[in-house]
Amino acid sequence: MSVVLDAYDRRILALLQEDAGLSTAEIAERVGLSQSPCWRRIQRLKEEGVIRRQVTLLERKKVGLNAQVFAQIKLNAHGRSNLTEFAAAMEEFPEVLECHVLMGSMDFMLRIVTRDIEAYERFFFEKLSLLPGIQEVNSIVALSEIKSTTSLPLG
Numbered sequence: 001m002s003v004v005l006d007a008y009d010r011r012i013l014a015l016l017q018e019d020a021g022l023s024t025a026e027i028a029e030r031v032g033l034s035q036s037p038c039w040r041r042i043q044r045l046k047e048e049g050v051i052r053r054q055v056t057l058l059e060r061k062k063v064g065l066n067a068q069v070f071a072q073i074k075l076n077a078h079g080r081s082n083l084t085e086f087a088a089a090m091e092e093f094p095e096v097l098e099c100h101v102l103m104g105s106m107d108f109m110l111r112i113v114t115r116d117i118e119a120y121e122r123f124f125f126e127k128l129s130l131l132p133g134i135q136e137v138n139s140i141v142a143l144s145e146i147k148s149t150t151s152l153p154l155g
Helices: 007-018 024-031 035-047 083-091 117-126
Strands: 067-075 096-101 108-114 134-141
Touching (some): 007 024, 007 035, 024 035, 067 083, 083 108, 117 134
Antiparallel strands (some): 096 108
16 A cells, blocks of 8 residues: 655655665755654654665675676475465575575575675575476576666656
């Protein structure tokens, strides 16, 4: 269920998506509100679940995570009957940054980061491929990143 957002909410969210470290006073000044109403809006957006959490984004290559792999997973019939087990297993793998259920010929899409391709190979053979119900894994290595953002297009 979507939440009704007015122009102030959208401007506040746009600023927070770019820099969650801004103070309420800075946000209020930039959107044209006083500090108290701005703070109340931010709190409401948090309470309504529009703002899920505020985090620090790291540059993965600067912390030694040089390989980014997208893995498409197809489960066998038995595996598809236990989608929740597969999803729970993905929660336990820190290498898996994203896990999406797909509609089509594949069941899941994973975004995986590791130090290098050898580390991905170990992850694949020692963890991922050992999960029950996996029929097929198609690994796609990303050579370079053209665009990466966490900002949603709020319009």
